Amino acid sequence: MASTTQDFNGWRSEILEHIFNEEDSKEIQQMSLVNIVGQDKIFWRLGSNGDYSVRSAYHHLMENMLDNEHLKVEVTGCRFGD
Numbered sequence: 500m501a502s503t504t505q506d507f508n509g510w511r512s513e514i515l516e517h518i519f520n521e522e523d524s525k526e527i528q529q530m531s532l533v534n535i536v537g538q539d540k541i542f543w544r545l546g547s548n549g550d551y552s553v554r555s556a557y558h559h560l561m562e563n564m565l566d567n568e569h570l571k572v573e574v575t576g577c578r579f580g581d
């Protein structure tokens with residue numbers, strides 16, 4: 500709950516000093532806070548464009564979560580593109 504205020508370094512030192520010991524509080528206050536303009540965005544890393552889709556969730560589930568070894572077929576002796 501170390502929110503920011505108008506302090507020089509951006510930290511609310513009274514809250515930090517209440518939660519942490521003096522040494523840790525000073526260490527934390529030495530860190531710079533990032534001031535990002537804009538809103539947060541939800542991003543689905545499994546989708547090619549960052550949007551959630553049932554398809555991308557399904558493919559992830561099938562490849563990584565389920566035991567699907569019995570469904571895989573090994574193809575030998577075939578050459579594609581000839």
